[in-house]
Amino acid sequence: MTDLEAWIKLSLAKGVGEETLKVLVRKFGSPRNVIQADRKRLKAVTSSEIATNIRECVNVDVKKHISLMDSLGVKLIPFTSDDYPERLKCLPYAPPLLYVRGDLKDDNPSIAIIGSRRASHYGKMVAEKFARELARVGLTIVSGLARGIDTHAHKGALKENGRTIAVLGCGIDRVYPSENVYLIDKIITNGACISEFPIGTHPFAGNFPLRNRIISGLSDAILVVEATQRSGTFTTVEWALEQGKEIFAIPGNITEETSKGTNKLIMDGARPVTSVQDIIDALKLDRIITKRELPPLTEDEKEVYEKLGNTATHIDQLSVSLSMPVSKLSGILLSLELKSVVKQLPGRYFMKEQ
Incomplete structure (x- = not known):
């Protein structure tokens, strides 16, 4: 039996939780x-029931797990390995396996x-603007691959060819949400996709608050872009506060539900950032923010690019302000999109790429 097989068998044994597994291996x-x-x-060392379950896990066939891991290029990093991140190793509740x-x-910073x-x-x-600019000056962007803010944080880092890490709430052989399947390969190329959960684990709701301690x-710090007052984002903030991390929040419109959580964080002591x-200043990093250079x-x-702003403008409004036919304007906007300097939003609205 190889160490890899033993780690997987032990992690699959019924009743063997993370702390029990670490205690047993240390013992x-x-x-x-x-x-x-x-x-x-x-x-x-443990209960009679768990002892029985461990003895029975000897017969568990993990060949399919290992075969799938090999096909996906998955590495298993136990907490005893030199490859295990020191940032996590020092936490009392660090996952035993990654x-x-x-x-x-x-990654630092x-x-x-x-x-x-x-x-x-x-x-x-x-989210995309901050991720791009932070990645541009060498920060690694960590997030959870969820819909909304997480997805756009990863996208922003990737647009600058920066490092980004996705922490999953399911097995690493699964992509959740499924529409982000195209992002996974890019993230793996420019960083890492990680999970503490065994191969085949579904994205159960209870997994996500747990994985937030890894995020x-x-x-080094947490930036909350938007959150409702009951957002799951707050579990990450709670873990971060326990770990002594700096919390940043984007102030938002007081009438918007998605800003009530961030505004509350600021009232409770999070540092507002605009x-x-x-x-960069708060983290005392020696970095200079530079503007993105435009392609030729x-x-x-x-003319069209200069007319656009950082808020969305409808193509018809652009057409009027530029005195340019929509047919010609559409071709120019498409060219600007292909050069990644303009973004199209639903409903034929356009804005400068951040």
């Missing part, structure tokens, strides 16, 4: 020693960008 020296220990020795696709390391799944267009834009644990420079543009493209 017996390795997962193989735990599984091969007789029931009497196991009972001296399933990893990509390159996981102790790093920041988690999190928020509502039901984010507004404004929230998505801000905060891997980060620019990336605010974060034609005269028509320059």
Whole structure:
């Protein structure tokens, strides 16, 4: 039996939770020693029921797990490994196992960008803007691959070819939400996708608050872009406060539900930020924020680009203000989109790419 097989078998044993697994491995020296220990020795460390379950896990076939891991390029990093991130290793509630696709390391500096799944267009834009600018000056962007703010945080980092880490609330062989399947390969290339849950684990609701301790644990600070008053985002904030991390929040419209959570965080002591420079200064990082350089543009493209702002404008309004036919304007806007300097929103609205 290999160590890999032993780790997987032990993690699948009924009743063996994270802390129990760590206690057993520390006591017996390795997962193989735990599984091969007789029931009497196991009972001296854990309950009779768990001791029985551990003895029975010897016969569990994990070949399919390992085959799937090999096909996806998944590495299993136990808490005893030198490859296990020091940022997590120092936490008392660190996960005993990490399933990893990509390159996981102790990123310094790093920041988690999190928020509502039901984010507004404004929230998505801000998440992407901050992620891009922070990635541009060398910060790793950590998030949870969820819909809304998380997704746009990952996208922003990737647009600058920056590092980003996605922490999943399901098995690493699954993509949740499914529409982010295209993002996974890009994240793996530019960072890592990680999960503490065994292969095949479904995205159960209870998994997400648990994984949030890893998001905060891997980060120097937390930026909350949008959140309702009952947002799951607050579990990440609670973990971060327990870990002594800095909390930043984007102030928002007091009439919007997705801003009530962030505004409440600010009232409770989170640091309000309106620019990336605010974060750089607060973290005392020696970084200079530079404006993104534009690619070469034609005269028509320059004219249209300069007319656009950081808020969405409908194509008909642009057509009137530029005295340009919609048919011609559509072609120019498409060219600007392909050059990644303009973004189209639903309903034929356009704005500058942040």
